[in-house]
Amino acid sequence: MQMTFAATLMAAATAVVPAAAQDTGSAAGTAAGTGVKVTPLGSHDGEFCARDRALVFEDPDGTRILYDAGRTVAGAEDARLGDIDAVLVSHVHGDHLGDQRIEQVNAGTCAQPDTGVSTTPNSNSAEIAAGKNAKVVVGSEMAQFFAGKLKALGGNPDDSLLVRFGGSRMVGGVAITTVPAVHSNGLSGDFVDGPLGEHLKTAGLNAYVGPPTGYVLTFSNGLVAYLSGDTGVTAEQDTVVSKQYGAKLVVINIGDVFTTGPSEAAHVVDAIVKPTSVIPSHANEMATENGEVVAGSKTEAFLQAVETTAHLPLSGRTMTFDESGACTDGC
Numbered sequence: 001m002q003m004t005f006a007a008t009l010m011a012a013a014t015a016v017v018p019a020a021a022q023d024t025g026s027a028a029g030t031a032a033g034t035g036v037k038v039t040p041l042g043s044h045d046g047e048f049c050a051r052d053r054a055l056v057f058e059d060p061d062g063t064r065i066l067y068d069a070g071r072t073v074a075g076a077e078d079a080r081l082g083d084i085d086a087v088l089v090s091h092v093h094g095d096h097l098g099d100q101r102i103e104q105v106n107a108g109t110c111a112q113p114d115t116g117v118s119t120t121p122n123s124n125s126a127e128i129a130a131g132k133n134a135k136v137v138v139g140s141e142m143a144q145f146f147a148g149k150l151k152a153l154g155g156n157p158d159d160s161l162l163v164r165f166g167g168s169r170m171v172g173g174v175a176i177t178t179v180p181a182v183h184s185n186g187l188s189g190d191f192v193d194g195p196l197g198e199h200l201k202t203a204g205l206n207a208y209v210g211p212p213t214g215y216v217l218t219f220s221n222g223l224v225a226y227l228s229g230d231t232g233v234t235a236e237q238d239t240v241v242s243k244q245y246g247a248k249l250v251v252i253n254i255g256d257v258f259t260t261g262p263s264e265a266a267h268v269v270d271a272i273v274k275p276t277s278v279i280p281s282h283a284n285e286m287a288t289e290n291g292e293v294v295a296g297s298k299t300e301a302f303l304q305a306v307e308t309t310a311h312l313p314l315s316g317r318t319m320t321f322d323e324s325g326a327c328t329d330g331c
């Protein structure tokens with residue numbers, strides 16, 4: 001009887017060990033093995049700079065997702081990327097898709113990063129996805145566009161995956177859906193090969209690739225994150241992001257003119273989505289100097305306006321969030 005009990009215990013212990021070891025293996029350096037790690041990939045180490053949009057999300061199961069690479073990731077060879085399983089592109093404007101990019105981190109100034117490497121017509125996002133053999137997960141009419149780009153770059157066009165509003169797709173342990181953004185989504189002729197691209201530019205027109213999007217990600221630990229993309233205030237921030245999904249972590253664009261500004265973004269966070277934590281993004285300014293918020297900046301205005309706990313996206317600094325959206329490490 002006693003022997004059987006001990007044997008059962010041992011069997012249970014043996015079954016647990018490999019899973020625990022796997023957890024530690026994918027934890028990549030920080031303490032909270034069950035948290036979601038968020039690492040900003042901006043133009044300048046330790047700062048929040050004018051062109052910064054890119055974030056890497058790492059699920060506790062090791063799945064790594066790059067959101068809006070833009071211009072501040074030095075292509076697929078950027079050492080900060082590590083493995084990437086999926087590339088998200090909220091919309092195809094050049095500052096998100098990546099019409100140019102940095103050659104290396106810390107080039108130029110935080111206010112005016114040197115993004116002199118041209119990535120048209122294929123885009124920084126498509127080059128990274130092809131180089132990493134990653135999926136591209138996009139909404140609207142963008143999946144076919146990316147399939148063509150992956151093929152042109154020697155990648156697999158079948159890696160471009162569509163997920164329209166209301167549906168979801170799994171990449172590793174992460175469920176991904178798109179949500180509406182109130183913005184625009186014209187594709188510049190710079191990204192279109194041949195005479196059509198030239199005709200578009202001559203006519204001052206953009207190609208149609210469907211509406212712009214944001215994303216809701218549901219991680220394997222239960223954390224739900226809303227990535228706004230470029231948007232104004234939307235009805236779906238209430239009906240879908242808050243009421244349906246109950247997002248606990250929000251990444252919201254605060255740049256003004258092109259998107260919600262500091263006070264509008266604060267309203268969306270505090271009065272509509274009501275998450276536990278918020279990360280401001282897309283400030284279009286030198287928001288920090290030596291890691292401290294610059295006085296008089298839009299980022300400072302947002303931090304003063306918002307009541308929800310806010311965390312700055314300092315490039316290269318990994319923040320860990322638990323399932324409730326609370327930052328448990330790196331903030």
Ligand SMILES: [Zn+2]
Nearest residue numbers: 093095096230
């Ligand atoms: Zn933008």
